[in-house]
Amino acid sequence: QKEVEQDPGPLSVPEGAIVSLNCTYSNSAFQYFMWYRQYSRKGPELLMYTYSSGNKEDGRFTAQVDKSSKYISLFIRDSQPSDSATYLCAMSQWTFGNEKLTFGTGTRLTIIP
Amino acid sequence: NAGVTQTPKFQVLKTGQSMTLQCAQDMNHNSMYWYRQDPGMGLRLIYYSASEGTTDKGEVPNGYNVSRLNKREFSLRLESAAPSQTSVYFCASSGGDSTYSGNTIYFGEGSWLTVV
Numbered sequence: 001q002k003e004v005e006q007d008p009g010p011l012s013v014p015e016g017a018i019v020s021l022n023c024t025y026s027n028s029a030f031q032y033f034m035w036y037r038q039y040s041r042k043g044p045e046l047l048m049y050t051y052s053s054g055n056k057e058d059g060r061f062t063a064q065v066d067k068s069s070k071y072i073s074l075f076i077r078d079s080q081p082s083d084s085a086t087y088l089c090a091m092s093q094w095t096f097g098n099e100k101l102t103f104g105t106g107t108r109l110t111i112i113p
Numbered sequence: 114n115a116g117v118t119q120t121p122k123f124q125v126l127k128t129g130q131s132m133t134l135q136c137a138q139d140m141n142h143n144s145m146y147w148y149r150q151d152p153g154m155g156l157r158l159i160y161y162s163a164s165e166g167t168t169d170k171g172e173v174p175n176g177y178n179v180s181r182l183n184k185r186e187f188s189l190r191l192e193s194a195a196p197s198q199t200s201v202y203f204c205a206s207s208g209g210d211s212t213y214s215g216n217t218i219y220f221g222e223g224s225w226l227t228v229v
Contacts, residue, residue, distance in 0.1 A: 004155075006155075008153065041223070042222060042223070043117075043203055043205075043220035043221050043222050043223050044156070044203070044220050045220070046218065046219075088155065088156065090156075100146075100158055100161065100171070101156075101158075101218065103155040103156040103157075104155055105153060105154065105155040106155060
């Protein structure tokens with residue numbers, strides 16, 4: 001069983017819809033939770049990060065962590081065609097000088113105009 | 114400010130050939146990483162370097178070697194390429210300072226490697 005599970009999709013939604021992306025994990029030592037966005041033929045770029053449980057909002061994006069259920073989510077409001085990309089969740093149990101991330105496999109999202 | 118720069122972007126190798134992927138960062142980061150990305154497998158860590166002069170194995174180190182040439186540069190070498198090493202390779206770097214901000218890991222654009 002993988003430490004981090006993520007539905008690969010693909011997921012297609014109409015423009016303006018609310019998108020929900022999710023990951024589950026098994027390692028209770030993870031403390032830092034991140035979402036990366038990766039456009040086709042590009043490197044991943046950090047979108048959001050949260051520490052421990054709770055919600056974090058940044059514009060149209062909300063990251064949610066439920067450590068008791070080992071479940072994290074990314075919500076995209078008022079989705080735009082420019083949001084079409086692969087979204088990767090990532091987690092770490094950071095120790096100084098050792099920021100190794102464990103990634104999900106990524107969910108490919110397409111926003112239909 | 115270029116961030117993380119990888120070369121080459123595309124490469125085709127024959128089985129048994131060797132090659133080196135080059136990576137440089139201009140953000141004065143301490144830590145550097147090499148990942149590979151394969152369909153259905155996500156990003157997997159090959160090697161990392163927490164600081165200049167140190168390197169450690171990641172999840173999938175077999176068949177690879179690395180060199181942290183200086184603080185800026187971290188190279189990945191395939192000594193005898195195999196078809197199983199066909200993948201997209203990403204170099205990344207992070208600040209590696211004493212606090213974790215979460216937004217310190219930056220990726221390069223990727224290197225597409227095909228071994229035939």
